[in-house]
Amino acid sequence: MTTEQRVRQAALELFAARGFHGTGIRDLAVSAGLSSATLYHYMGTKEDLLVAIMRESLTRLNRAAARIAETEDAQDRLAKLVALHVMTHAVQQLETRVVDNEMRALSPQPRKEILKLRDEYEAFWQQAIENGCAQRRFHTNAPGVARLALLEMCGGISRWYSPDGPLSLDDIVLHYIDMALGMLHAQPEPGQRVVNEVAGLIAEIWPQ
Amino acid sequence: MTTEQRVRQAALELFAARGFHGTGIRDLAVSAGLSSATLYHYMGTKEDLLVAIMRESLTRLNRAAARIAETEDAQDRLAKLVALHVMTHAVQQLETRVVDNEMRALSPQPRKEILKLRDEYEAFWQQAIENGCAQRRFHTNAPGVARLALLEMCGGISRWYSPDGPLSLDDIVLHYIDMALGMLHAQPEPGQRVVNEVAGLIAEIWPQ
Amino acid sequence: MTTEQRVRQAALELFAARGFHGTGIRDLAVSAGLSSATLYHYMGTKEDLLVAIMRESLTRLNRAAARIAETEDAQDRLAKLVALHVMTHAVQQLETRVVDNEMRALSPQPRKEILKLRDEYEAFWQQAIENGCAQRRFHTNAPGVARLALLEMCGGISRWYSPDGPLSLDDIVLHYIDMALGMLHAQPEPGQRVVNEVAGLIAEIWPQ
Amino acid sequence: MTTEQRVRQAALELFAARGFHGTGIRDLAVSAGLSSATLYHYMGTKEDLLVAIMRESLTRLNRAAARIAETEDAQDRLAKLVALHVMTHAVQQLETRVVDNEMRALSPQPRKEILKLRDEYEAFWQQAIENGCAQRRFHTNAPGVARLALLEMCGGISRWYSPDGPLSLDDIVLHYIDMALGMLHAQPEPGQRVVNEVAGLIAEIWPQ
DNA sequence: CATGAATGAGTCTTCATTCAT
DNA sequence: GATGAATGAAGACTCATTCAT
The missing domain is CATH 1.10.10.60 (Homeodomain-like)
Incomplete structure (x- = not known):
């Protein structure tokens, strides 16, 4: 190192x-x-350090999300986003905590840049949700609220996940996928396949 | 004042x-x-101020949660907890943000006290979820994960809610109840009654 | 104090x-x-201190120069400016040294303000010289050069004057008036009257 | 280079x-x-750099002044010193600014050396002035004051001269000679000859 | 010849807090 | 009650300089 x-x-x-x-x-x-x-x-400066951490984390996240956005099936697509979000917030716990909590510490200019990256990321979710609604696979009257609720729910794992806990990360992710689809009144989904696929994607984008 | x-x-x-x-x-x-x-x-000291804010917020929350804990029906009970959590995080936005974000700023002794209050509060949720599972009204294999996911999801509203937004707070709360019950694969629930009831409770515990 | x-x-x-x-x-x-x-x-800030010193010194100088500018007779007017400049640079030695040497330490905004004050002051000299030339009392082909030369010559006293020196300040000022008028090929001028007058003006503008 | x-x-x-x-x-x-x-x-060290700059500038100046000191005619001699001082302060602007402004930054030992060089230089002026007074070519009661005034006046050009200005350097030097002789109540002096001579001397001592 | 790495002492400025009035 | 004055410690950051490679 x-x-x-x-x-x-x-x-x-x-x-x-x-x-x-x-x-x-x-x-x-x-x-x-x-x-x-x-x-x-x-x-x-100290702030440069913060910005670099945030930029890298969000850039990688966006790269992964862009790949997932190619998924045709609406349920698959959302499940993959959930898996991505949960797994990165579990494994890249420090990065994601910093991204989620320290935005306010940024001075105006870098804040603008970082917010743009975050908005980009959230747009992938919004599209996935709206797409599922349009296909009548998801049912919600407030897709915006659903997006916010999903992101908070899935991101929260960065505050408590530990590899030493009783549940394997895969199991946790499966639960989250289940809950997320439940939230949107979609058909339940086996999920393990999705988890594996996203795990591969993550390994590619966050090497080593 | x-x-x-x-x-x-x-x-x-x-x-x-x-x-x-x-x-x-x-x-x-x-x-x-x-x-x-x-x-x-x-x-x-500056820290005393922080502790006082946190203590009051959590104490009131616990008082309200204790009242809700008397509710017999499992779905009602969870719905009320959701309503309580969402509404306080929307209306007592500042307090809840401080509670959720500044715990790490506390020095060991006060942190212990505040963590105890927070654990107390989370216990109400854990019990409500487990009770619903026992009654076969909720279906989840990981009630602990569900609790964490629910709390994050419902608390996140403090980061974005504004009374000037397009949706009324009541509507938002109804959505959250719907999503929460969906997450637990419970029967949907009309909810407005619950919202009204919790609104009254809140008015009582956070007067004016 | x-x-x-x-x-x-x-x-x-x-x-x-x-x-x-x-x-x-x-x-x-x-x-x-x-x-x-x-x-x-x-x-x-440290710079505020610098700006305050410069501003006060130049403001007072300008106030005095404005009064002198009312003098009709061209030779009198210039002699008075010389007396003012020499006497302040001798007695307000520290202030004038700071004004003359530390301009480059100012950051852009205050520099602009202070430069404006200094330009204002130099304009009084330029007018006095040109006025004397127009009246054919002074003879020079380059009034701008004369102004710069006069100001440097008269201001330099701040680098060496001491009240303990062999010559009285009045005597020194008389010499300077003599040299200044010589530079401009003007009639010599008794001067003591001018010195007294300017001394009074200075006492008024730099009280005590 | x-x-x-x-x-x-x-x-x-x-x-x-x-x-x-x-x-x-x-x-x-x-x-x-x-x-x-x-x-x-x-x-x-950084200071060595400063000392070297000052030493070279003053040494060269002294070498030139020593040559000028051989001039018999008092008016010529002073005019040449004026030309030397003005031209070097115009052309060797940076060096002379450093010499004039940064003396105070020197630590005691180098300061002593540099001050000695500067005193040496000023002595050439003092002698030239006193010599002219003795010959009744100059008229002043305070030759010391005249020396200081002359040096400040002629050196000030380093603060404003630019080759792009409206006047040629030769013209400016002629003005300064005129003003200097005026200050000393000496006969005016054509001067161009002096300027040419000193220009040659400078080219010799500051080669290239 | 050139430099990345290293640092103790320094830069200006703000910190939370106390206390005499 | 209220506050101007006070401060040691700390804030982020830069300084001139050395040295191993």
Whole structure:
């Protein structure tokens, strides 16, 4: 692991655990094993670090979502988005927590950029839901509310998931798919196939 | 409004908007219309302010949840919890955002107290779900996961609800009840009655 | 002397002696007898301090020059400007050194303001010179060059004048008037009357 | 241009524009097109750079002044000094600005050396003035004041001269000679001959 | 010859808090 | 009750300089 990566990792852990404003430059330095002056060889400002983390996380998410958007079957498509969201929020827990909680710490310009990425991502969900409604596979009077509810529900896992828990991640994802389809009054869906497929996609986009 | 309430209100707004660490004592003073020295006549430390906000919010929530826990019918009970959670997160938006986001800013001792209150509240949900499963009104293999998913889903509204939006709060709550019951594969439920009842309860516990 | 004035005085002395960039906040604090945190009760930023010093000095200078501009006789008028410039640069040595040397330390916005004040002042000189040329009392082919040369010559005194020197300030001023008129090939001028008059004006505008 | 010269040039430009304390090592590195570590192959400390610039400028000036000091005719001699001072301050603008403004940035030891050089230079002026007074070609009661005034007046050109201005440098120098002789109540002097002579001298001492 | 890495001391400024008045 | 004054510690960040490679 390069020093730059160690700095990034330290930022990731601390921003996730204490928040951007709760993390001092010295905390970062200690956590990366550097003096606080040396830190500045490997980063721009503290905010740059935050932006980089968010940008990368959202960019990858969007790349995956774009691939999923090609799925024809409406139920499959939503199930895949659920699997993607749940699995990344479980496994990329730190990144997603930072993305979800620290937006307000951004100054106007980077905030604009990051918000755009997030809106892009949410658009994939909105389209998937509306598409399913149009095909009469989903039933809801308020697709916008459903989108928000789904995203919150599926993203929440980043706050509690642990690989040491009693349920396997696959099982959890299957539950979430089940709940999500239930929320939209769609037909239940076996799901394991979807999970496998998305797991492959994730492995491709978040290598190693 | 007493000066103390003004201070509390200022803290509420700023902690919700910028986070605990993102809010300075001077910001509070300006927002409350006081000098920062005077502020200390009406509060203890900055953290005390945070604890007080969280404690009050969770205590009231628990009081309401305890009343709802008396409801016999399992579907009614869950629907009421959903209504309570959604409505408070919509209307007491600032308080709930602070409770949900700033826990990590607490130092160990107060954190323990607040976590206990939150666990208490979550227990009402866990019991309601398990009770419904036992009565075969809900169907899920992972009630714990369902609880977490439900809470995240219903609480997320604090991040986007505005009274000026296109949907009335009642409508939104009905949607959430519908989605929640769908998630648990329960029978759909008309719901408006439940909404009215919980609205009354809320009016009683959060007076005015 | 109020604390605020002590801070101002410290800034004046240090900026004059070491320059803006050569003066640290700690130097200011030590010199004012305060901790560097306390310093910030009495000032904005370090630059604010610089701007305030410059603004006041130039504003007063302009007020005095405006009064002198009413003088009808061309030679009198120029002699008075010389007396004003020399005397202030001798007695308000620190202020004028700061004004003359630290302009480049200003950031764009305040620089604009201060430059405007300085241009205003130089305009009084330009008019006085051109007026004398028009009346055929002064003889020069390049009034602009003369203005610049006069200002530099008369302002340079701030770099070496000391009240303990062998010549009285009045004598020095008389010499300067003599040299200035010589430069412009004007009739020599007794001058003491002018010096007295300007001394009165200065006492009025820089009270005490 | 060797790398060392590029470093020197960068220092010259930056010290002149922003002052010694306003110029960082990194600024120098960027301006010289080197990394800040490489910079140290071509220089000692930042202060060494400043001293070298000052020393060279003053040494050359003294060499030229020494040659001029051989001039017999008092008026010629002063006119040549004026021409030398004005022309170098116009053409070697950056060097002379640094010499005139950054003396205070020197630490005691180098300051002593540089001050000695400057005093040496001023002595040529003092002698020229006193010589002219003794010969009754100049008339002033305070030759010391006249020297200071002359030097400030003639040196000020470094703050505003540009080869793109409306007047040729020769014309400006002629004006300055005229003003200088006027200040000393000497006979006017045609001057162009003097200018040409000094221009030759300068070309010899500041080659290229 | 060149530089990435490193740093202790420094930069200006703000922090939460106390206290005498 | 209210506040101006005060501060040690900390905030993010830059400084001039060294050195191993």
